[in-house]
Amino acid sequence: xxxxxxxxxxxxxxxxxQQIKKRETDGKTxxxxxxxxxxGIAAGAKATLDAFVKELxxxxxxxxxxxxxxxxxGLCNNEPxxxxxxxxxxxxxxxxxxAAVAKGIVEKHLMKKELLNDRIIDRPAVDxxxx
Amino acid sequence: xxxxxxxxxxxxxGCESSNADGIYxxxxxxxxxxGVTDKVQIVKTGCFGFCEKGPIVKVLPEDSFYVEVKPExxxxxxxxxxxxxxxxxxLLYNKEKxxxxxxxxxxxxxxxxxxxxxxxxxxxxxxxxxxxxRDGYLALERSLYELTPQQIIDEVKASGLRGxxxxxxxxxxxxxxxxxxxxxxxxxxxxxxxGDPGAYxxxxxxxxxxxxxxxxMTICGKAxxxxxxxxxxxxxxxxxxxxxxxxxxxxxxxxxxGKNILGSGFDFDIEIRLGAGAFVCGEETALLRSxxxxxxxxxxxxxxxxxxxxxxxxxxxxxVETWANIPVILTKGPxxxxxxxxxDSKGTKVFALTGKVKNSxxxxxPMGTTLREIVFEIGGGIKNGxxxxxxxxxxxxxxxxxxxxxxxxxxxxxLTRLGSMMGSGGMIVMDEDDCVVxxxxxxxxFCVDESCxxxxxxxxxxRQIHAILDKIxxxxxxxxxxxxxxEIGFAMQKSSLCALGQSAPNPTLxxxxxxxxxxxEHIVDHKCAAGKCKHLxxxxxxxxxxxxxxxARKCPATCISGEKxxxxxxxxxxxxxxxxxxxxCKFGAIDKK
Numbered sequence: 001x002x003x004x005x006x007x008x009x010x011x012x013x014x015x016x017x018q019q020i021k022k023r024e025t026d027g028k029t030x031x032x033x034x035x036x037x038x039x040g041i042a043a044g045a046k047a048t049l050d051a052f053v054k055e056l057x058x059x060x061x062x063x064x065x066x067x068x069x070x071x072x073x074g075l076c077n078n079e080p081x082x083x084x085x086x087x088x089x090x091x092x093x094x095x096x097x098x099a100a101v102a103k104g105i106v107e108k109h110l111m112k113k114e115l116l117n118d119r120i121i122d123r124p125a126v127d128x129x130x131x
Numbered sequence: 132x133x134x135x136x137x138x139x140x141x142x143x144x145g146c147e148s149s150n151a152d153g154i155y156x157x158x159x160x161x162x163x164x165x166g167v168t169d170k171v172q173i174v175k176t177g178c179f180g181f182c183e184k185g186p187i188v189k190v191l192p193e194d195s196f197y198v199e200v201k202p203e204x205x206x207x208x209x210x211x212x213x214x215x216x217x218x219x220x221x222l223l224y225n226k227e228k229x230x231x232x233x234x235x236x237x238x239x240x241x242x243x244x245x246x247x248x249x250x251x252x253x254x255x256x257x258x259x260x261x262x263x264x265r266d267g268y269l270a271l272e273r274s275l276y277e278l279t280p281q282q283i284i285d286e287v288k289a290s291g292l293r294g295x296x297x298x299x300x301x302x303x304x305x306x307x308x309x310x311x312x313x314x315x316x317x318x319x320x321x322x323x324x325x326g327d328p329g330a331y332x333x334x335x336x337x338x339x340x341x342x343x344x345x346x347x348m349t350i351c352g353k354a355x356x357x358x359x360x361x362x363x364x365x366x367x368x369x370x371x372x373x374x375x376x377x378x379x380x381x382x383x384x385x386x387x388x389g390k391n392i393l394g395s396g397f398d399f400d401i402e403i404r405l406g407a408g409a410f411v412c413g414e415e416t417a418l419l420r421s422x423x424x425x426x427x428x429x430x431x432x433x434x435x436x437x438x439x440x441x442x443x444x445x446x447x448x449x450x451v452e453t454w455a456n457i458p459v460i461l462t463k464g465p466x467x468x469x470x471x472x473x474x475d476s477k478g479t480k481v482f483a484l485t486g487k488v489k490n491s492x493x494x495x496x497p498m499g500t501t502l503r504e505i506v507f508e509i510g511g512g513i514k515n516g517x518x519x520x521x522x523x524x525x526x527x528x529x530x531x532x533x534x535x536x537x538x539x540x541x542x543x544x545x546l547t548r549l550g551s552m553m554g555s556g557g558m559i560v561m562d563e564d565d566c567v568v569x570x571x572x573x574x575x576x577f578c579v580d581e582s583c584x585x586x587x588x589x590x591x592x593x594r595q596i597h598a599i600l601d602k603i604x605x606x607x608x609x610x611x612x613x614x615x616x617x618e619i620g621f622a623m624q625k626s627s628l629c630a631l632g633q634s635a636p637n638p639t640l641x642x643x644x645x646x647x648x649x650x651x652e653h654i655v656d657h658k659c660a661a662g663k664c665k666h667l668x669x670x671x672x673x674x675x676x677x678x679x680x681x682x683a684r685k686c687p688a689t690c691i692s693g694e695k696x697x698x699x700x701x702x703x704x705x706x707x708x709x710x711x712x713x714x715x716c717k718f719g720a721i722d723k724k
Contacts, residue, residue, distance in 0.1 A: 016260050020264035
């Protein structure tokens with residue numbers, strides 16, 4: 001690497017910022033939680049997870065959203081299942097989330113705050129631990 | 132393909148010594164074996180601060196916080212979490228509290244605010260790109276292109292930043308003196324000679340974020356008109372030295388250090404000077420003499436280094452932690468910085484929390500946090516359910532802070548009023564098993580060893596107080612001794628040449644003040660309630676003895692005798708008071724008095 005000018009430094013900072021922001025946990029506003037039980041993985045949850053990462057990177061939102069994994073949500077017939085938590089909105093579980101739906105979730109739910117109505121699934125049961 | 136996962140492995144000295152390197156190498160090997168090298172980035176990063184539970188491994192984006200990880204756990208982390216997407220629950224710090232709704236918080240981090248340690252545990256300290264990504268060298272950019280030297284100094288002054296090395300001198304004022312000082316050659320120095328027993332804030336900062344120090348020193352060079360800087364660091368910090376060298380080379384390669392920095396026409400470079408580990412070389416004038424190649428001994432102030440420092444030239448010398456604050460202040464602005472902390476002291480302070488506390492580690496809190504919050508909330512309280520006795524702040528230069536002062540918000544002024552000092556940030560927690568005479572003796576012994584010998588109050592005073600403390604700990608003290616120690620201590624405070632001697636009596640004087648009763652117990656009753664002063668102890672076998680002979684077999688002095696199945700006796704004249712018998716007996720038949 002040759003010596004940098006002011007311009008070069010700024011460019012490098014911008015280019016590297018996206019990746020490093022993903023390592024932070026503070027200041028993130030939304031969470032995407034992908035069900036990665038055996039059922040989810042068999043139904044393609046890994047591809048779904050990759051799709052979210054790719055989509056958020058492309059939209060430059062890598063620093064704002066936490067992508068997390070969890071076990072089976074108990075909705076095995078609707079795998080891959082994904083829960084989306086956005087402040088100010090009820091937390092929503094989506095079923096049958098393939099790469100295309102993942103793209104839709106990022107573009108509509110996260111960016112426009114609109115729900116993807118045809119994919120919403122109810123919680124299977126109330127959370128006993130919270131009662 | 133972008134990475135889906137990041138594994139951050141702690142690469143601080145603490146975790147490295149418990150084989151974090153093995154974990155890192157195994158993770159790389161396992162990731163390769165599983166064919167996921169394009170999915171997961173494995174990064175060796177700086178100290179997470181939670182050293183009690185090291186080695187620490189953090190996996191993102193799940194934010195799985197794994198503690199006490201072993202190299203053989205690498206396979207499970209890769210195969211379970213990265214390949215299958217399941218957290219390795221058994222390694223999690225908070226096993227039961229884990230829920231999918233909220234990224235849970237660990238009590239240890241809840242009250243902390245990380246400014247100095249902002250990049251420690253986040254970036255790879257050996258990657259300049261990652262430092263730049265976290266707004267690194269942004270402050271340098273501003274300093275070179277937007278601000279005049281006076282404006283840089285005005286911002287530092289407005290931030291209210293005070294030197295973190297211990298004395299708390301306002302950094303902006305020091306820099307201004309450097310700017311105003313006449314001379315064509317000036318120097319910038321980083322004091323990384325961290326010597327307090329139990330303190331490792333500066334080491335961890337350099338290990339975890341070396342570029343922050345390099346950037347700050349360059350900014351200061353621009354502000355005062357210096358073109359050469361020195362980092363004086365202990366030779367016994369090899370990892371910190373290595374990382375600093377790597378960082379300096381990267382910065383030079385990228386044109387952020389050396390000639391014509393960022394095309395601005397400003398030249399600045401840094402050299403490393405290794406210290407041989409003398410405590411007195413943490414004192415700034417002694418440190419400067421050592422850099423000059425002379426024997427590390429302090430010189431009288433004034434003249435202050437800002438007027439006449441290295442080779443008689445104006446020199447700005449700041450501590451590592453002070454330097455690490457500078458880039459943040461110049462990026463976020465002094466107003467942001469002044470909102471944190473108290474009226475007297477702005478910003479945060481890093482403490483190395485050690486001793487009898489559950490979560491020992493590196494802690495950064497806003498000024499004004501109380502000791503209770505640090506010891507009982509962040510630190511998790513006293514180990515093994517024992518009773519809190521006091522906290523020694525400021526190491527061998529500070530004093531003990533007791534129960535009644537636990538709720539005082541900590542800042543430079545408050546600690547001085549409590550008879551202690553901020554010091555560089557060592558914080559040693561003591562419980563009921565610690566004896567104040569023993570602790571004072573330990574610190575005084577340290578000062579006897581470390582006194583450079585140049586001025587007599589320190590050279591002779593430390594030795595005399597140590598001799599008296601030794602006498603008291605053997606039950607041979609008299610009540611006059613307390614007065615004598617106060618007198619010698621006062622003389623040392625008033626007449627020693629440098630801070631080492633001036634502050635050496637502090638631990639003794641503050642414990643006499645707070646725990647006079649305990650001293651009197653040693654002197655009059657010949658008793659040490661904590662059981663530390665072994666000359667005052669007696670081990671006596673009581674009637675619970677069943678005559679098993681276990682203690683007699685363990686006794687190194689073979690001074691326990693008795694018939695089988697009948698009560699044994701300890702020969703007090705031969706007893707070494709090692710306590711082996713006490714620890715061996717399963718029947719509570721040995722009394723320690």
